[in-house]
Amino acid sequence: MLPLKLVYHDAYDLNLGAHVFPSQKFRLIRDRLLAEGFAQPDDFVQPEPANDDDLLLVHQRGWITRLKQGTLDYMELMKLEIPYSRQMVEAFWLAAGGTTLAARLALRDGIAFNVGGGFHHAFPGHGEGFCAINDIAVAIRKMQQERMIERAMVVDCDVHDGNGTAAIFANDPSVFTLSIHQDNNYPSIKPPSNIDIDLADGVGDDEYLDRLGAACRPAMRNFKPQLVLYVAGADPYREDQLGGLALSIEGLKLRDRLVFELARESGAATAVTLAGGYAVKVDDTVTIHCNTAKSAVEALWERC
Numbered sequence: 297m298l299p300l301k302l303v304y305h306d307a308y309d310l311n312l313g314a315h316v317f318p319s320q321k322f323r324l325i326r327d328r329l330l331a332e333g334f335a336q337p338d339d340f341v342q343p344e345p346a347n348d349d350d351l352l353l354v355h356q357r358g359w360i361t362r363l364k365q366g367t368l369d370y371m372e373l374m375k376l377e378i379p380y381s382r383q384m385v386e387a388f389w390l391a392a393g394g395t396t397l398a399a400r401l402a403l404r405d406g407i408a409f410n411v412g413g414g415f416h417h418a419f420p421g422h423g424e425g426f427c428a429i430n431d432i433a434v435a436i437r438k439m440q441q442e443r444m445i446e447r448a449m450v451v452d453c454d455v456h457d458g459n460g461t462a463a464i465f466a467n468d469p470s471v472f473t474l475s476i477h478q479d480n481n482y483p484s485i486k487p488p489s490n491i492d493i494d495l496a497d498g499v500g501d502d503e504y505l506d507r508l509g510a511a512c513r514p515a516m517r518n519f520k521p522q523l524v525l526y527v528a529g530a531d532p533y534r535e536d537q538l539g540g541l542a543l544s545i546e547g548l549k550l551r552d553r554l555v556f557e558l559a560r561e562s563g564a565a566t567a568v569t570l571a572g573g574y575a576v577k578v579d580d581t582v583t584i585h586c587n588t589a590k591s592a593v594e595a596l597w598e599r600c
C-alpha cells in the first residue's frame with residue numbers, strides 16, 4: 297500500500313482522437329504504475345465530478361452554462377483548440393473534482409497525486425490551449441471555502457506559462473503563483489504571476505534546476521503556504537513537440553524531488569497535477585509522469 301493516494305478516473309480521457317494532446321495518457325500512466333507493481337488497485341481513488349457551485353468559485357456562470365449546453369461560439373472553440381464533445385466536458389468536471397480530492401487528501405497524507413488535471417490555461421470566462429476548467433484554482437478556492445487552508449502556492453513547472461492561474465489569482469494575496477516556463481512559447485500574452493521565471497530556448501537541466509530552486513526556496517519560506525499545487529508538466533522535456541527547452545528525463549526527476557523537498561521544508565502539503573506532455577514518444581511522457589509519482593512516494597518516506 298502506498299503512503300499516498302493516486303486520484304484517477306477512466307473518464308479523464310478528453311476524447312480527442314488524433315490530437316497532439318495524448319488524452320489517453322491518464323490511463324497509460326495508471327496502467328504503467330500497476331504493471332510495474334509500483335501501485336496496487338487499492339492505491340487509486342475515484343473522484344466525483346466537481347459540482348457547478350464549486351466551479352463558480354472560479355468561473356463565470358455563462359462559461360459553465362455554454363460548456364454544458366454545447367453553445368460555445370466559433371472563437372471560443374478556436375481558442376480552446378480541442379473538439380467539443382459531451383465526454384470532453386465531463387472530463388473537465390472530473391478533473392476539477394479530482395484535483396480538489398487530491399488537495400483534500402494531500403492535507404491528510406502530506407502529498408496526493410492526481411493522475412490528471414493541471415489545466416492552467418483556463419480563465420474565469422473562457423478556455424484556451426486545451427484547458428476549459430481551471431482545476432488548480434477550483435481546488436484552492438474549495439479548500440479555502442471549507443477553511444481547510446488560508447494560503448496556497450501554485451508551483452507551475454509546465455513548459456508553458458500558467459496564464460489562466462496567474463490571472464485568476466492576480467489580486468489575491470492568499471495565493472502565491474510561480475510559473476517557470478519557456479519565454480518564447482505559447483501563450484503570447486503572459487499575465488504576471490507573483491514570480492515568473494522566463495527561460496530562454498534550449499535551457500537544460502542545470503540552469504532550470506538552479507533557477508527554480510533560487511526562486512522557489514525563498515518564496516516558500518516567506519509565504520509559508522499550507523498547500524502547494526504542483527503543476528508537474530512533462531513538456532519541458534527535450535523531445536517535446538510543443539516545448540523548446542532541453543531537460544532530460546533524469547533532470548525532470550530532479551525537478552520533482554526539488555519541489556517536494558522545498559514543500560516539505562516549508563511544512564506544506566502538496567497536491568500534484570499533470571498538465572502537458574507532448575513527447576514524440578507517448579511512452580516518454582508516461583515515464584516522466586510516473587517518475588513524478590515515484591518521487592512523491594520517496595519524499596513521503598523521507599518525511600518519516
Ligand SMILES: [Zn+2]
Binds near residue numbers: 454455456572
Ligand atoms: Zn504545457
